[in-house]
Amino acid sequence: MDQWAYNSSHTVVHTHHCIHTTFCTLIIQRAALTNKDDEIYHRQDCRAPTRLRSRWPLALDLITQAFKADRAHEILHFFLELIQQTGKTFEQVLLGARGIDTIDPLNIEAILNSQFTVRAHNFQPLLGHGIFTQDGEQWRTSRDLLRPQFMQSRSENFASIQEIAEQFLNSLPNDPEGVLVDLQPQFFKLTLQTTMAVLVGRSSQAHDDKIAVDTFADAFNEAQHYLARRGRLGNFYWLLDNRKFRNSCELVHSYVDGIVQKALAEKTNLEAQSGEEQRYVFLQALMCRTQDRKVLRDHLLNILLAGRDTTACLLSWTIRLLAQHKDIQEKLRDECRSLPSFGAAALPDKAELKRMTYLDMVLREVLRLYPPVPVNVRTALQTTTLPRGGGADGLSPVLIRRGEDVGYCVYAMHRAEEIYGTTADQFQPERWSDTPFEGSDAAGWGYLPFNGGPRTCLGRDFALLEASYIIVRLLQFYRDIVFCGSTVSSASTQKHSLTLVLSSADGCKVRLVPQQ
Numbered sequence: 001m002d003q004w005a006y007n008s009s010h011t012v013v014h015t016h017h018c019i020h021t022t023f024c025t026l027i028i029q030r031a032a033l034t035n036k037d038d039e040i041y042h043r044q045d046c047r048a049p050t051r052l053r054s055r056w057p058l059a060l061d062l063i064t065q066a067f068k069a070d071r072a073h074e075i076l077h078f079f080l081e082l083i084q085q086t087g088k089t090f091e092q093v094l095l096g097a098r099g100i101d102t103i104d105p106l107n108i109e110a111i112l113n114s115q116f117t118v119r120a121h122n123f124q125p126l127l128g129h130g131i132f133t134q135d136g137e138q139w140r141t142s143r144d145l146l147r148p149q150f151m152q153s154r155s156e157n158f159a160s161i162q163e164i165a166e167q168f169l170n171s172l173p174n175d176p177e178g179v180l181v182d183l184q185p186q187f188f189k190l191t192l193q194t195t196m197a198v199l200v201g202r203s204s205q206a207h208d209d210k211i212a213v214d215t216f217a218d219a220f221n222e223a224q225h226y227l228a229r230r231g232r233l234g235n236f237y238w239l240l241d242n243r244k245f246r247n248s249c250e251l252v253h254s255y256v257d258g259i260v261q262k263a264l265a266e267k268t269n270l271e272a273q274s275g276e277e278q279r280y281v282f283l284q285a286l287m288c289r290t291q292d293r294k295v296l297r298d299h300l301l302n303i304l305l306a307g308r309d310t311t312a313c314l315l316s317w318t319i320r321l322l323a324q325h326k327d328i329q330e331k332l333r334d335e336c337r338s339l340p341s342f343g344a345a346a347l348p349d350k351a352e353l354k355r356m357t358y359l360d361m362v363l364r365e366v367l368r369l370y371p372p373v374p375v376n377v378r379t380a381l382q383t384t385t386l387p388r389g390g391g392a393d394g395l396s397p398v399l400i401r402r403g404e405d406v407g408y409c410v411y412a413m414h415r416a417e418e419i420y421g422t423t424a425d426q427f428q429p430e431r432w433s434d435t436p437f438e439g440s441d442a443a444g445w446g447y448l449p450f451n452g453g454p455r456t457c458l459g460r461d462f463a464l465l466e467a468s469y470i471i472v473r474l475l476q477f478y479r480d481i482v483f484c485g486s487t488v489s490s491a492s493t494q495k496h497s498l499t500l501v502l503s504s505a506d507g508c509k510v511r512l513v514p515q516q
């Protein structure tokens with residue numbers, strides 16, 4: 001997912017197109033064309049996009065800058081700067097490999113709907129073969145196995161969310177003066193539990209003990225951070241492979257193996273239950289097809305990544321932003337008050353949550369400013385073209401050769417003034433009200449927190465329901481949520497931590513002041 005990070009990590013010396021540069025770019029591009037590429041290039045009237053320049057051989061200066069920006073927790077700001085200098089679509093050659101990066105919705109639509117695939121080698125030491133790393137028939141089978149989890153048993157999913165969320169809320173401090181708490185790590189634990197409950201079934205959650213869960217969570221974060229940094233090395237991802245990385249992967253694997261082992265042992269008991277009593281549990285369905293522990297582990301791990309990290313990031317950014325914007329927090333609390341079941345003891349139901357229009361607008365806006373999967377990449381299965389980005393005006397098609405990567409940065413696209421107007425950088429849930437917002441009347445492919453096309457997120461509704469429930473309950477429990485983190489001047493200077501997902505480098509430090 002983080003290929004874009006390496007693709008775009010280039011200093012742009014070049015700011016304007018001089019004829020000489022354009023001419024050289026054309027020669028380089030033309031020289032590398034095969035007969036088939038050549039035919040497509042001419043037939044589609046392709047043009048070269050702006051090219052990122054580097055000063056050191058193999059563009060090593062750019063890799064260094066990307067790693068430095070990552071350490072400073074500002075790699076996405078670095079990407080934004082590059083785009084400001086190059087425009088929405090650009091070409092780079094890193095460690096000898098050509099790639100294209102884009103934030104143009106038209107191009108992203110083309111990438112997600114056509115001849116592109118995921119690139120998985122980098123992820124395999126951690127994720128093995130699961131829905132995120134598979135393609136073709138294998139991917140389809142995984143998706144088909146997972147879909148019923150989110151179609152058939154949605155009420156059961158909601159019951160699991162409710163139960164676990166209530167335990168979580170009861171574990172939070174309840175001092176009348178309000179206690180400082182960093183909710184971000186807590187949200188990661190909470191979403192680990194909810195995802196497990198749904199995918200594995202409550203009984204199979206192997207390690208309820210705190211140390212095992214914490215060790216797993218730390219190792220999972222560490223291993224993901226390695227994957228992200230390996231991605232920045234492109235085809236040379238394997239250079240970043242050390243004992244720390246392998247240990248993290250091993251710890252993660254052994255935790256999930258424990259769950260699989262327990263589930264396999266319990267399988268006989270479940271089979272003894274009548275069909276009606278059984279609900280669809282992903283791991284159980286998978287076990288009907290295979291008992292291979294590695295296969296079971298890989299699948300489970302992929303979905304854990306999908307379900308735990310993304311939703312935890314959404315919750316964390318939402319509470320941060322609500323704490324920083326008192327007026328929006330109060331407006332949302334007012335909407336909570338209008339629920340038939342308002343009060344610490346009253347649990348909102350699914351239908352009530354779905355009717356909360358302001359909450360919907362808040363979540364949309366948080367996902368716009370902080371999409372949990374901010375950068376992504378696809379590899380061309382065949383030589384093809386992107387509709388836009390070539391030539392001096394950026395309006396000509398761009399040739400993509402078989403095997404080349406195209407990175408896309410949803411984070412940068414979600415902040416484009418062309419789509420979201422001059423307030424693109426600000427937290428304004430109202431932009432999602434019926435009135436079309438400045439700059440665009442419908443964001444369409446310009447709004448992609450859950451991806452689009454055939455590989456669109458399967459857990460979208462589940463995630464939104466879970467986030468809605470927890471946010472509403474927090475607002476019911478606490479009359480004020482006070483921001484206690486480091487203050488930054490704008491959303492663009494917010495320090496972040498980018499593994500495969502986007503979390504806040506400052507956590508979610510707030511003071512929770514209970515209702516009297």
Ligand code: HEM
Binds near residue numbers: 143146457459
């Ligand atoms: C706010 C929360 C979430 C966000 C923003 C989100 C976002 C995404 C994105 C961007 C992708 C595309 C990844 C890619 O193809 O490179 C994706 C895929 C996926 N998501 Fe989510 N997700 C969220 C929550 C969940 C949850 C809770 C689950 C399930 C427990 C889930 C399950 C999946 C699965 C299975 C895929 C792979 C789909 C496929 O490749 O066919 N997601 N999600």
